[in-house]
Amino acid sequence: MDEIRLIEVKEGILSESQAMANRLRERLRSTGTFMLNLMSSPGSGKTSLVLRTIDALKSEFRIGVIEADIASTVDSEKVAAHGVKVVQLRTGGFCHLDAAMVSEGLDAIGPQDLDLVIIENVGNLVCPAEFDTGANRNAMILSIPEGDDKPLKYPLMFSVCHVLVLNKIDAMGVFDFDVRTVEQRVRVLNPSIRILTTSCKTGEGMDNWTNWLRDEVEISRRKPG
Amino acid sequence: MDEIRLIEVKEGILSESQAMANRLRERLRSTGTFMLNLMSSPGSGKTSLVLRTIDALKSEFRIGVIEADIASTVDSEKVAAHGVKVVQLRTGGFCHLDAAMVSEGLDAIGPQDLDLVIIENVGNLVCPAEFDTGANRNAMILSIPEGDDKPLKYPLMFSVCHVLVLNKIDAMGVFDFDVRTVEQRVRVLNPSIRILTTSCKTGEGMDNWTNWLRDEVEISRRKPG
Numbered sequence: 001m002d003e004i005r006l007i008e009v010k011e012g013i014l015s016e017s018q019a020m021a022n023r024l025r026e027r028l029r030s031t032g033t034f035m036l037n038l039m040s041s042p043g044s045g046k047t048s049l050v051l052r053t054i055d056a057l058k059s060e061f062r063i064g065v066i067e068a069d070i071a072s073t074v075d076s077e078k079v080a081a082h083g084v085k086v087v088q089l090r091t092g093g094f095c096h097l098d099a100a101m102v103s104e105g106l107d108a109i110g111p112q113d114l115d116l117v118i119i120e121n122v123g124n125l126v127c128p129a130e131f132d133t134g135a136n137r138n139a140m141i142l143s144i145p146e147g148d149d150k151p152l153k154y155p156l157m158f159s160v161c162h163v164l165v166l167n168k169i170d171a172m173g174v175f176d177f178d179v180r181t182v183e184q185r186v187r188v189l190n191p192s193i194r195i196l197t198t199s200c201k202t203g204e205g206m207d208n209w210t211n212w213l214r215d216e217v218e219i220s221r222r223k224p225g
Numbered sequence: 226m227d228e229i230r231l232i233e234v235k236e237g238i239l240s241e242s243q244a245m246a247n248r249l250r251e252r253l254r255s256t257g258t259f260m261l262n263l264m265s266s267p268g269s270g271k272t273s274l275v276l277r278t279i280d281a282l283k284s285e286f287r288i289g290v291i292e293a294d295i296a297s298t299v300d301s302e303k304v305a306a307h308g309v310k311v312v313q314l315r316t317g318g319f320c321h322l323d324a325a326m327v328s329e330g331l332d333a334i335g336p337q338d339l340d341l342v343i344i345e346n347v348g349n350l351v352c353p354a355e356f357d358t359g360a361n362r363n364a365m366i367l368s369i370p371e372g373d374d375k376p377l378k379y380p381l382m383f384s385v386c387h388v389l390v391l392n393k394i395d396a397m398g399v400f401d402f403d404v405r406t407v408e409q410r411v412r413v414l415n416p417s418i419r420i421l422t423t424s425c426k427t428g429e430g431m432d433n434w435t436n437w438l439r440d441e442v443e444i445s446r447r448k449p450g
Contacts, residue, residue: 042266042350042379043371070351072377093381095320095351123378125267126295126320126349145370145393146268152297153348154267156318168370171399 017131020099024106024134033111034217035119037097037135039157042123044143045167047075048200049209050118054082056210061115061217066105068097068122075120085109096127099134116217125150129157137216143168144177151185158186163194163212170199242356245324249331249359258336259442260344262322262360264382267348269368270392272300273425274434275343279307281435286340286442291330293322293347300345310334321352324359341442350375354382361445368393369402376410383411388419388437395424 028035040046054063064085067076076088087108089101102119111117119135121128140161142150145168151158158164164186166179183195194212198205253260265271279288289310292301301313312333314326327344336342344360346353365386367375370393376383383389389411391404408420419437423430 041268041348041371042375043368069378071380072374074374074377093351093355095349122351123266124320124349124351126318126347127352130318143268143370145368145396146266149297149299150267152299153294155296171370171396174396174399 014130017098017100020103021132021134024099024103025136027106028111028117028134028136029223031112031114032221033114033117034137034220035102035111035117035133035135036213036216037119037121037128037133037138038141039121039125039128039138039161040123040141040143041125041146044123044141044146045200046120046123046141047078049141049165049167049198050079050120051082052200052203052206053118053210053213054079054084056206057116057214058082058084060214062113064109064111064114064117066102066109066117066119068101068105068120070094070122085114091122095122095124096131097121097133098131102133102135116213125154125157129154129160136220137162139163139165141165141167142182144171145175147175148177148179148182148185151182151189155189158193159189161190161193162216163196165209166195166197167200169197169204170202239355242323242325245328246357246359249324249328250361252331253336253342253359253361254448256337256339257446258339258342259362259445260327260336260342260358260360261438261441262344262346262353262358262363263366264346264350264353264363264386265348265366265368266350266371269348269366269371270425271345271348271366272303274366274390274392274423275304275345276307277425277428277431278343278435278438279304279309281431282341282439283307283309285439287338289334289336289339289342291327291334291342291344293326293330293345295319295347310339316347320347320349321356322346322358323356327358327360341438350379350382354379354385362387362441364388364390366390366392367407369396370400372400373402373404373407373410376407376414380414383418384414386415386418388421390434391420391422392425394422394429395427 079086304311363386
């Protein structure tokens with residue numbers, strides 16, 4: 001009984017969140033701002049990718065970052081040290097971000113002065129995939145140590161993302177991980193997803209990532225308002 | 226408004242789940258069965274630790290495994306190949322196990338013929354920590370590649386566990402990870418937690434883990450009914 005009630009309430013929240021996500025995208029279009037939602041398991045390298053991205057693109061774009069964590073401000077402190085605007089959302093027990101939380105983050109960060117906003121979502125391969133945050137694109141990281149069976153186990157996350165970054169490829173020799181197997185498993189779920197390999201530690205493959213992101217920001221700008 | 230309703234419903238479910246968890250522990254005591262709830266991020270090595278544990282302890286204990294995954298049966302197939310009873314719970318979109326789901330798993334697996342039941346929870350550092358599954362002990366894995374800042378970001382998980390397994394120590398040279406830093410951060414949250422280091426790949430440290438688990442099973446048996 002309780003479970004059915006929970007599902008009903010959840011569906012209500014999901015549809016309200018969807019409407020708010022659509023309004024957020026309208027708002028972002030009006031200010032010429034592109035927003036990326038970055039998701040992954042804990043410890044896959046989200047913050048490292050954000051920092052690499054800032055260093056590579058901050059001369060081209062005015063960048064802001066919305067950090068989400070259940071607790072602590074360690075990530076936002078790291079991001080602030082790289083010289084961009086950052087806001088930390090503490091989600092308390094919440095395991096994901098929804099459009100309402102992102103809207104608060106945008107209010108705090110001021111999208112009107114920004115070309116690119118990156119959301120670093122809560123580290124979680126399950127719940128964040130269910131919520132449209134209002135971002136223009138969803139990106140996810142799967143790191144090599146996590147294993148190549150993850151698309152089988154967390155299919156929704158792989159289905160809702162526009163780009164998959166296979167990170168920590170510098171550690172490829174240490175773990176059993178077959179890139180082709182992952183590609184095959186992901187394409188079944190999401191035929192059009194872009195798949196890139198990177199090492200945020202060594203910098204390998206970062207150009208492919210920043211080129212993809214730059215293109216997305218530019219394409220979004222050229223869309224008729 | 227919707228959020229408040231969700232929280233109310235969630236609290237109702239949590240307290241109902243708590244009552245069911247207590248009933249599950251009564252049931253396990255009546256059959257002399259010890260149940261362990263194993264949690265971690267995706268890809269930290271839960272299945273590998275389960276398989277190592279089966280190989281080390283199956284001559285001493287009658288073991289059963291409850292596997293939880295959002296999708297797929299890859300883990301339960303691996304476990305079954307190691308010659309113990311296994312049941313796969315597919316959680317659909319659910320990001321955690323609660324006592325009601327575990328109860329169904331126990332019905333399917335038959336605890337009356339088992340000394341030790343291991344629950345492999347959904348890979349997630351957030352939601353599973355909120356639910357008492359009815360297990361006698363909670364264990365979590367943090368793998369070296371995930372980084373030593375995780376206790377700061379996911380404090381509840383570290384607070385509710387009786388033992389923390391730092392896994393993939395064979396990869397210690399490849400990643401920045403300081404064991405002492407983790408220990409300090411975890412002890413602030415949970416002073417009595419036991420912390421072990423293992424490599425499920427090389428077998429290093431497995432004795433400490435199996436000794437801990439064996440002791441827990443034996444202690445639980447000696448408790449007055």
